[in-house]
Amino acid sequence: MKFGAMIGYVQNMEFDTITNEVNQYIKQIKEHKIPSIKFPENGFSQEKTVITTQQLERTGVLPSKFNLRHVWVDLRN
Numbered sequence: 001m002k003f004g005a006m007i008g009y010v011q012n013m014e015f016d017t018i019t020n021e022v023n024q025y026i027k028q029i030k031e032h033k034i035p036s037i038k039f040p041e042n043g044f045s046q047e048k049t050v051i052t053t054q055q056l057e058r059t060g061v062l063p064s065k066f067n068l069r070h071v072w073v074d075l076r077n
Contacts, residue, residue, distance in 0.1 A: 002063040008072045015039070015050075018072075033057070037070060048074045 010018060023036040039052050049071065056066045 001065050001067055003067045003069065005069045005071060008070065010072060010074045010076060012076065015072075015074075031060075039072075050074075 008018070019037060019039055026034045026036055034056060035054055037052060037054060039050055051072075052070050054068045054070070056068055058064050058066060
């Protein structure tokens with residue numbers, strides 16, 4: 001299985017707002033079935049970094065099975 005990563009930086013938004021916006025964008029993508037991103041319920045309450053993984057199965061794109069790791073870093077004070 002192939003892997004990739006995305007890094008997101010939180011500068012001034014709330015974690016729930018970011019998650020909702022990202023998942024709304026994912027729903028608009030029609031070419032591939034992409035699962036919503038799910039993060040721990042506590043978000044950044046204890047850690048400055050949150051990591052989650054999506055397992056993607058894509059058609060017409062190689063590799064068809066792909067794990068995408070999301071790393072979010074909280075830069076808020």
